Amino acid sequence: MNVPFLNLSAQYETIKNELLPEVEKVLVNGHYVLGKNVEELENEVATLCNVKYGIGVNSGSDALTLALKAIGIQAGDEVITTPFTYIAPAESIYQMGAKIVFCDIDSKTFNIDPREVAKKITQNTRAIIPVHLFGQASAIDELMSIANKTNIKIVEDCAQAIGATYKGKPVGSYGIIGCISFYPTKNLGAAGDGGMVVSNDPEVAKILRMLRVHGISKRYHHDLHGYNSRLDELQAAILRVKIKHLQRWNERRAKIAKRYTLGLSKLPLECPYIAPENKHVFHVYAILTDRRDELLEFLSRHNIPTIIYYPKPLHLQKVYEDMGWKEGDFPIAESISKRILPLPMYPELTDEQVDYVIETIRSFFNISD
Ligand SMILES: Cc1ncc(COP(=O)(O)O)c(C=O)c1O
Numbered sequence: 001m002n003v004p005f006l007n008l009s010a011q012y013e014t015i016k017n018e019l020l021p022e023v024e025k026v027l028v029n030g031h032y033v034l035g036k037n038v039e040e041l042e043n044e045v046a047t048l049c050n051v052k053y054g055i056g057v058n059s060g061s062d063a064l065t066l067a068l069k070a071i072g073i074q075a076g077d078e079v080i081t082t083p084f085t086y087i088a089p090a091e092s093i094y095q096m097g098a099k100i101v102f103c104d105i106d107s108k109t110f111n112i113d114p115r116e117v118a119k120k121i122t123q124n125t126r127a128i129i130p131v132h133l134f135g136q137a138s139a140i141d142e143l144m145s146i147a148n149k150t151n152i153k154i155v156e157d158c159a160q161a162i163g164a165t166y167k168g169k170p171v172g173s174y175g176i177i178g179c180i181s182f183y184p185t186k187n188l189g190a191a192g193d194g195g196m197v198v199s200n201d202p203e204v205a206k207i208l209r210m211l212r213v214h215g216i217s218k219r220y221h222h223d224l225h226g227y228n229s230r231l232d233e234l235q236a237a238i239l240r241v242k243i244k245h246l247q248r249w250n251e252r253r254a255k256i257a258k259r260y261t262l263g264l265s266k267l268p269l270e271c272p273y274i275a276p277e278n279k280h281v282f283h284v285y286a287i288l289t290d291r292r293d294e295l296l297e298f299l300s301r302h303n304i305p306t307i308i309y310y311p312k313p314l315h316l317q318k319v320y321e322d323m324g325w326k327e328g329d330f331p332i333a334e335s336i337s338k339r340i341l342p343l344p345m346y347p348e349l350t351d352e353q354v355d356y357v358i359e360t361i362r363s364f365f366n367i368s369d
Contacts, residue, residue, distance in 0.1 A: 001303065001352070001353065001356045002303045003303065003304045003344050003349070003353045003356060003357055004344065005304075005305050005306055005307055005344050006185055006344070006346060007346060007348060008185070008189070010346075010348040011346070011347070011348055015241060015242065015245065018241050019238060019241050022237040022238070022240070022241055023234060023237060023238065025237070026233045026234050026237045027234075029233075031233060032232055032233050032234070033230050033231075033232050033233060034056070034213070034231065034232075034233075035233045035236075036233075037233045037236035037237045037240060038056045038231050038232075038233060038236040040236070040240060041054070041056060041196075041231075041236040041239050041240050041243070042055060042056055042196065044240065044243050045162075045180065045196050045198060046198055048163065048170065048243070048246075049158075049162075049170045049171070049172035049173050049178060049180075049198045050169060050170045050173045051172060051173050051178070051198045051199060051200045052199070052200050052202070052205070053198065053199050053200070053201075053202070053205035053208075054196050054197070054198050055196065055197045055198075055199075055205060055208045055209055055212060056194070056195075056196050056212075056230075056231030056236060057194075057195045057196060057197060057208075057212050057229040057230070057231060058193055058194065058195060058212075058228075058229040058230060058231060059181065059182075059183070059193040059194065059195045059229075060088060060157075060179060060180060060181020060182070060186075060195040061088040061091065061092065061181075061195070062195055062212075062227065062229040063159075063179035063180060063181070063195040063196060063197045064088055064089055064091075064092035064129070064155070064157060064179045065091075065092040065096075065227070066197060066208055066211045066212060066227065066229060067092070067155045067179050067208070068092050068093065068095075068096050068098070068127065069096065069211055070177065070197075070204050070207045070208050070211060071126075071127065071153050071155070071176060071177070071204065072126075073093070073096040073126055073127060074096060074097060074098065075096070075097035075098065076097075076098070076099075076124065077096070077098040077099070077124060077125075077126040077127075078098065078099045078101045078122060078124040078125045078126065079093040079096075079098050079099070079100065079101065079125075079126060079127045079128070079129060080101045080102075080103055080112075080120050080121075080125060080127070080129070081093065081100065081102065081103075081112070081128070081129040081130075081131065081157075082102065082103070082105055082111070082112040082129075082130070082131050082133070082314075082333070083102040083103075083104075083105075083313040083314040083315045083330050083333045084105050084110055084133070084310060084313050084314070084330075084333040084336060084337065085131040085133055085157070085310065085314070086131075086159070086309075086310070087314055087317070087319075088157075088159070089129045089131060089157050090102075090314050090320075092129075093129070098126070099124070100320075100323070101120050101125070102314065102315050102325070102329075102330060103116035103117050103119070103120045103330070104116045104330040104331065104332045104333055105330070105332050105333050105336070106139070106332070107332050107335075107336070108273040108275075109136055109139075109273060110133050110134065110336055111130065111131065111132065111133050111136065111137075111138040111139065112128075112131070112138055112139075112143070113139075113332075114139050114142035114143050114146060117146055118146050121146065121150060121152070125150065125152050126152060126153065127152060127155055128143055128147055128152060128153075128154050128155075129154075129155050129156075129157055130143055130154065130156060130157065130175075131157040131159070132156065132157065132158055132160060132161035132164060132171050133160060133161075133284075134160055134272070134280075134282070134283055134284035134286060135160055135161050135164055135187065135253075135280050135281035135282045135283035135284065136161065136164060136272075136274065136275065136278050136280040136281075137161065137164055137165070137166035137171050137275075137277075138156075138166075139275070140154075140156075140166045140167075140171075140174045141166075141167070141277075144174065153175070153176045153177075154174065154175035154176060155175050155176065155177050155178075155179065156171055156172055156174060156175040156177070156179065157179050158171045158172045158178045158179060158180050158198075159179065159180060159181035159183075159186065159195075160181075160186065160187075160283040160284065161187075161281060161283065162180055162186070162187055162188050162246070162281070163187060163188075163246055163250045163281045164278065164279055164280060164281040165279040166277055166278055167277045172198045173198075173200070176199060176201055176204060177197055177198070177199045177201075177204060177208075178198040178199070179195065179196075180195055180196040180197070180198065181194075181195050182194035182195055182196070182235065182239055186283065187249065187250060187253070187281055187283050188239060188243060188246050189242070190235040190238055191234070191235065191238050192232075192234075193235075194232075194235040194236075194239065195231070196231070207224070210223065210224050210226060211224060211226045211227055211229070212226070212227060212229040212230060213226065213228070213229075213230060214226040214227065214228060248347075249347040250281045250282075252347035253281060253282040253283075253285075253345060253346075253347055254280065254281070254282055256282070256285070256345060256347075256349055256354055257272065257280070257282045257285050257345070259351065259354050259355075259358075260285055260343060260354060260357070260358065263355065263358030263359075263362070264287065264358060264361060264362075266367070267361065267362065267365050267367060268289070268365060269287045269288060269289040269361075269365075270287060270288040270289070271287055272285060272286060272287070282345055283345075284309060284342050284345060285342065285343050285345040286309070286340050286341060286342040286343070287340075287341050287343065288336065288339045288340055288341070289339060289341060290339060292308075292338065292339050292340065292341050294364075295361065295364055296341060298360070298364045299357075299360060299361070299364075302360045304343075304344065304356075304360060306341060306342055306343065306344070307342060308337075308340065308341065308342070309340070309342055310337055310340075313330060313333040313334055313337050315329055315330055315333075316334075343357055344357060
């Protein structure tokens, strides 16, 4: 049996009949950027996130950059984030000319550890970017209580977690801004790049709307230093079809996760931990094992290719060589990056495929029923 690590065309096949007429309508209509579909999608995503405003942008990375710009982050400011994630949040801090302050992660959720965050607060700290990694919310209450004491803003990176909740409320509704990615592999993925910022703050929303179109207040009147970060109608039309399926897809992901955990539970490895306050949407299902590289090789020989997220924490990346971080600075992030192994995870996986992955891992550890 073959189990592709991802299979976006399988999802396309399931919704092709709904999707193609919507794509055609956009092409015929001739309004291709920031139109009715983008507006409707903004409302739909805002509703999903239980916030007042959604502002469509070009990518999840842009969402973060515009978010930091909108809350006034600038040179000399410090922004705290995690070293165990995709590079986008760290990049957005750098782009503001601000200082990236990493802190170590929780060994069970892989999210930023509030106790470590507290140690990194200085008088220059202006914001915290918790990343809700792999589809599970960070410890938001603890982070909010640190931030509220010192008037620090929280910008949630929800790129991997659309639909996830913390204490029953959606991620993206806690911080001043939530940042979403519609990169094709995400739980709600476009057929290209796309992203959104969500917020309850009318002033912030107004600034974000200006920033995404070169800082304009009205056509050819530029009041702010802005960007070109517009979301196009084709992506929005596709996302509007897909958003109707998101809850069902996320539920299927959770079922697959349960099946993996049940099948793998007696093996010498760790399955994902779900914090009691969280609804996890399993963008990624990752196990931890000391024999990670051997197992990865074994799975690949059995037609189960996998990709490591993340093989190298951000503080050890070449691009940050001159920042002074070194091996040992964030021991938990470093240890997880050596032991983590994501398994295939998408709603279209069949139970047979999931069982094949489980059996293959069991045979690697030489365990049979
Ligand atoms: C945690 C996280 N933040 C931000 C991004 C950036 O999103 P995009 O690829 O849409 O720019 C990604 C992923 O791609 C991500 O995984």
